[in-house]
Each structure stands twice: as structure tokens, then as C-alpha cells.
Amino acid sequence: MNRLGLYLHVPFCRGKCRYCDFYSLAAPERAAAYVEKVISFLPALREKTGDRPVDTVYLGGGTPSLLPPASLTALFAALRERFSILPSAEITCEANPESLTDEVLAAFRAAGVNRLSIGMQSAFDEELFILGRLHSAADTARAVERAHKAGFENVSLDLMYALPCQSVDRFSESVKTALSYGAVHISFYCLTLSENTPLYALRDRLPDEETQREMYLSAVDLVEKAGMKQYEISNAALPGFASRHNLRYWRREEYLGVGPGAWSYLDGERFGMVPSLDRFLTAKDPFSLIDEREEVDRAGMIEEEIALSLRLSDGLSAARLSTLAGREKADAVLKKLAVLSEKGLARPTADGFRLTPEGFFVSNTILADLI
Ligand code: SF4
Structure with a gap:
């Protein structure tokens, strides 16, 4: 029987970053209601996926580290009750440095989360400010330290390159800093600006293509020198720490996505839920939320x-x-x-x-x- 990945889109953030066009709302006060709704949908979702054993779970967003610890505990208990989550499953939560408190880390650990993906983005406060991030460079250092202390070995850090006014040296410094924090996995994404985001106003300040190429190649070189393997365009990891959940997207393996804007790939079909928290919270049936379908012929x-x-x-x-x-x-x-x-x-x-x-x-x- 095919194994399954579960993806939960947590559509809340404390504020909106200036480059973000993901579906997320600056409304963390609605997070508990969202979790209750997800839990109420689980029986129907389980009926759709059958007995497939679950070997990866991924809470992405948005900012899953904003979920109230009691909601996290209830969510994972319900997921384990409904789905056959394998003892060896990789269970990832995305987190932002400013919200990764000791309390949240303890709730993650108790729920069986064994991988953290932290949105570091840059080692420089000026760049974080331009991006509209709510954390400082020092916040990331403290968050990783807390995560390690809480027992998380599998910590991934996300970085962004091709930022307005960024130089190759600056980006290389961010990569070196992430490595110095003891990350076992690093992602490096090129900033892409959508017209509907505030940062689009700075599009004339983006590094040219040759500079972007140098940034990218310098990151690959630095992570490989640190013993990581670049296993995907934007991802590198120490041996044994490649993201099993993300690999399933690129290997065309099945996953069920839940939450506003989340996509699934199941039984040869891709389908996506409508990106609307209001619709999500008022729906009776999770499948009434599917507004896009693509059969993969x-x-x-x-x-x-x-x-x-x-x-x-x-x-x-x-x-x-x-x-x-x-x-x-x-x-x-x-x-x-x-x-x-x-x-x-x-x-x-x-x-x-x-x-x-x-x-x-x-x-x-x-x-x-x-x-
Ligand atoms: S934390 Fe992530 S999802 Fe939230 S606003 Fe920033 S970029 Fe968007």
C-alpha cells in the first residue's frame, strides 16, 4: 500500500512580510478555531485516504509556531488517533524565530515533532527589516539555541537571496552564519516579487542576474564544503537529513493537504482547497472546499x-x-x-x-x- 504524507497549512502570521504572497492572515487569534475545525474534518479525510500508513507530517504556513500549545497537543493527538502515523515518521513544523518559545518547543516535543524548519532568511538586521520580518538576527541565534536545548537535532534554516541591495559577500555571510548555528539542513530561495506585495516597489534595487548566479553558486559551494549535499535546487543537508516530506513532492508521491489554499496529490489527481479561512471555518465537509482539480494524465x-x-x-x-x-x-x-x-x-x-x-x-x- 502506498505511504502517505500529511500537510497542514496553518494560515496565520503575526504580521505580513513585505514580500509575501502566500495565503496567510495576521489573525493568530483565530488559530484555536482553525485547529478545532481541522480536527472535526479528520474522520472524513481519513475515509478518503483509507489505511495508507503516514510516514511524513508537515505543518507549514503561515507560522505553525503561533498555534497555542494546547491546540497543538489536541491536533497531534487527533491526527494520531485517526491516521496510522508510523513511529519512524518525519514530523516537521515550520517556525519563525520570534515565536519559537520554550513553551512551544515543549509542546512540539511532546507531540512527537522531530524536525524544525526555521525562517531565518538573513543574518543581517537591515535585510530582515527590508523584508518586513518581525525577528532580528539575534532572535534566530537564540531560537536555534533553544531548539537544540529542547532536544531538536534536526533543525533546518531557510535563507533568501537576491534581496534588494544585497551583495554576494553579504549572502555568503548569511550562509556561513546558518552553518555556524549547527543547522543540519539549509534552504536557499531566490526572492521573487509579486506585483501585489509592498516590496515590489524596490524591484529596481534587486541584484542583476549575474550577481544572483554568484550568490547561488557561492551558497552551493559553502554548504558542500560544510559536508552537506545539495539534494535539490534550493536545498542541502548533512547525510540523513534531507527533508523526506519535501522529497515526496518531487518524487510524485501521494500527500493529503489540509487548510486554506492547501493542495493534495491522491489517486492520480491534484486538488486544492479554496484559500479562504472564512470558508474553511464555516464548511461542514472538507471536500466542499475543493475549488481546483487537475487530473494528472x-x-x-x-x-x-x-x-x-x-x-x-x-x-x-x-x-x-x-x-x-x-x-x-x-x-x-x-x-x-x-x-x-x-x-x-x-x-x-x-x-x-x-x-x-x-x-x-x-x-x-x-x-x-x-x-
Ligand atoms: S512569515 Fe512566511 S507566511 Fe508569514 S507573512 Fe512572512 S513570509 Fe508570509
Whole structure:
């Protein structure tokens, strides 16, 4: 039987960051009602997923560390009661430094959370200020220290690059600082600005593409020198600490997403819940909240296989692609990857090709051509 991942979207933040276009509301006072609603939906959700054993759980957001500790405890108790969460399951909670208190950490531990993903973003207060983050650089240092003291070994730190006025040296310093905190996993995301965010006004101050490329390659170099493996375009980890939950997205494995704006992939179909907390809180049935559906047909599967596997350092398997797409289509893709390999953008593996870090940086262009 296929294993399952559970994703819970916690749509609350203390304030809104200036670059954020995720569905999250500055209304943490509604968090307890949200958790009660999730718990009331669990029987119906369990009926839909059947007996699949759950091997990853991920609370993302938003800011899951804003959930009241009593709500967290009730939520995990209900999840364990309804779903077969394996004892070896990876259970991740995202957290922001300013809200990761000892009390929240204790509630996470008691609930069986064994992985923390903390939104550090930068080691510089000026950059955090530009982003509209509510924490300081010192807050992150203290949060990681508290997490370690509370017994969390598996701590990931998120960083952002290509910020307005950021230099390559500054970004490299942030990566070095994250490593110095003892993170076992680092994510480095390129800032992308949507027109509907306040930071869009600073779009003229973004580093140019060549500077962004240097930033990206310097991060890859620094994390690898620290013993991490870059296992995905924007993620690197020490051995044994790659995010199992996130890997399931890129490996096209099944997951159930719950919460306003959360997506699922189940029984060959992707579907998303309407991004509205009001609708979520008043719905009687979780499936009445699904407002988007995409059936993944064979053509879709082939496209996803190419696009998702090439995000990973394991790369594209020629045998898998051939089984899915047929020999002719697979050969055409492999031929193009061989040409990219001559340009240093891809590299042969035992069973196909992977992109190099230079290739990852221009992967959007590469994938547009391959697909
Ligand atoms: S903490 Fe994350 S989800 Fe919340 S406003 Fe900031 S970027 Fe958006």
C-alpha cells in the first residue's frame, strides 16, 4: 500500500512580510478555531485516504509556531488517533524565530515533532527589516539555541537571496552564519516579487542576474564544503537529513493537504482547497472546499517526471522516463540533456542525467525547452 504524507497549512502570521504572497492572515487569534475545525474534518479525510500508513507530517504556513500549545497537543493527538502515523515518521513544523518559545518547543516535543524548519532568511538586521520580518538576527541565534536545548537535532534554516541591495559577500555571510548555528539542513530561495506585495516597489534595487548566479553558486559551494549535499535546487543537508516530506513532492508521491489554499496529490489527481479561512471555518465537509482539480494524465505525468526529477541531484532516470513516455520521447529528452552536458549544465549519472549547479540556476529555461 502506498505511504502517505500529511500537510497542514496553518494560515496565520503575526504580521505580513513585505514580500509575501502566500495565503496567510495576521489573525493568530483565530488559530484555536482553525485547529478545532481541522480536527472535526479528520474522520472524513481519513475515509478518503483509507489505511495508507503516514510516514511524513508537515505543518507549514503561515507560522505553525503561533498555534497555542494546547491546540497543538489536541491536533497531534487527533491526527494520531485517526491516521496510522508510523513511529519512524518525519514530523516537521515550520517556525519563525520570534515565536519559537520554550513553551512551544515543549509542546512540539511532546507531540512527537522531530524536525524544525526555521525562517531565518538573513543574518543581517537591515535585510530582515527590508523584508518586513518581525525577528532580528539575534532572535534566530537564540531560537536555534533553544531548539537544540529542547532536544531538536534536526533543525533546518531557510535563507533568501537576491534581496534588494544585497551583495554576494553579504549572502555568503548569511550562509556561513546558518552553518555556524549547527543547522543540519539549509534552504536557499531566490526572492521573487509579486506585483501585489509592498516590496515590489524596490524591484529596481534587486541584484542583476549575474550577481544572483554568484550568490547561488557561492551558497552551493559553502554548504558542500560544510559536508552537506545539495539534494535539490534550493536545498542541502548533512547525510540523513534531507527533508523526506519535501522529497515526496518531487518524487510524485501521494500527500493529503489540509487548510486554506492547501493542495493534495491522491489517486492520480491534484486538488486544492479554496484559500479562504472564512470558508474553511464555516464548511461542514472538507471536500466542499475543493475549488481546483487537475487530473494528472499520462502527458502530465511525463512532464512532471522530467520537471521534478531534474530538480533533484539524483536526476532523471532514463529507464523510468522510457517506461512512462516510450523510447522515442525518452531518447529525444536524453539527447538534449547530452548537449547540455557538453555545456556544463548537466552531467551523466549511472542511469540518466542530472543538472549541475550551473544548470539548476537556469533550470526554468532548460525545462521549458525539454518539456
Ligand atoms: S512569515 Fe512566511 S507566511 Fe508569514 S507573512 Fe512572512 S513570509 Fe508570509
